[in-house]
Amino acid sequence: MKTLLLGLGNPYLSDDAVGLRLAAALRGPLAVYPDLDVVEDCSVGGLDLLDVLCGYQRVIVLDSLRARDGVPGDWHHFTAEALRETAHLAGVHDANFATVLALGRRLGLPLPEPRNIHVFAVEMADGLTFSERMSPRLERKFPAFSAAILDRVRALLDHPEVACAGRHIRTPASLPAT
Numbered sequence: 244m245k246t247l248l249l250g251l252g253n254p255y256l257s258d259d260a261v262g263l264r265l266a267a268a269l270r271g272p273l274a275v276y277p278d279l280d281v282v283e284d285c286s287v288g289g290l291d292l293l294d295v296l297c298g299y300q301r302v303i304v305l306d307s308l309r310a311r312d313g314v315p316g317d318w319h320h321f322t323a324e325a326l327r328e329t330a331h332l333a334g335v336h337d338a339n340f341a342t343v344l345a346l347g348r349r350l351g352l353p354l355p356e357p358r359n360i361h362v363f364a365v366e367m368a369d370g371l372t373f374s375e376r377m378s379p380r381l382e383r384k385f386p387a388f389s390a391a392i393l394d395r396v397r398a399l400l401d402h403p404e405v406a407c408a409g410r411h412i413r414t415p416a417s418l419p420a421t
Contacts, residue, residue: 244359244403247299248273248281248396251288251306257374258315258367258381262305265365268389269305269396276400289338293347293354301359301403303396304340308364315368316384318392323360361399363392 250266253259266283273279285295296302308319326341338346340362347354365388368378377385 244278244300245298246276246279246301246303246400247296248279248303249285249295249305250281250283251285251304253286254284255373255375257369257372258365258377259307259370260375261307261365261367261377261381261385264377264385265305265363265389265392269393272393273396273400279400290343290346292340292343293352296344296347296354297352299355301355302361303399304360304362304364305392306362306364307367307370309367309370313366315366315378315380316388317366318388319362319364319366320395321362321364323357323362326357326362363395365392 248266248269250263252262254263263284263286266281270281270283273281280299282295285292287295310319323341323344326339326344344354344357344360365381368380372378376382
């Protein structure tokens with residue numbers, strides 16, 4: 244199955260770069276998968292994502308998020324089935340991931356099914372400070388959550404039926420992935 248591993252984020256906004264860092268860290272260990280393409284640094288958003296996603300049967304997105312009561316370094320795994328479209332847009336750059344996917348499908352573009360789009364998102368501590376370094380909290384936890392996410396991505400590539408089937412899985416950085 245032709246798969247894209249996509250690191251999303253902004254390399255200049257502290258913890259927002261965690262998806263980019265993860266993609267760079269996972270590229271080497273995942274090089275044994277011939278049907279896997281890795282894009283380490285995808286800083287585009289909105290409708291521009293369609294150009295990146297077209298033609299793949301499966302996409303694995305690495306990104307950051309800030310959830311209510313989130314703990315920096317905890318990570319989440321869910322599929323695009325869990326995403327919701329944007330209700331109101333001020334412009335095409337406001338389109339969230341779910342809205343972009345829905346529009347691409349309406350246009351007939353060759354996009355993966357929602358169950359084949361996996362998002363691994365790490366809770367960030369600071370996504371507003373201009374810095375090429377992540378916050379000390381995320382830097383300390385990076386080895387643990389990157390190893391756990393690597394294990395889950397490998398399991399997904401080796402056994403696609405291991406997918407989270409739309410469920411939202413939250414994994415504290417202090418616990419191993421299941």
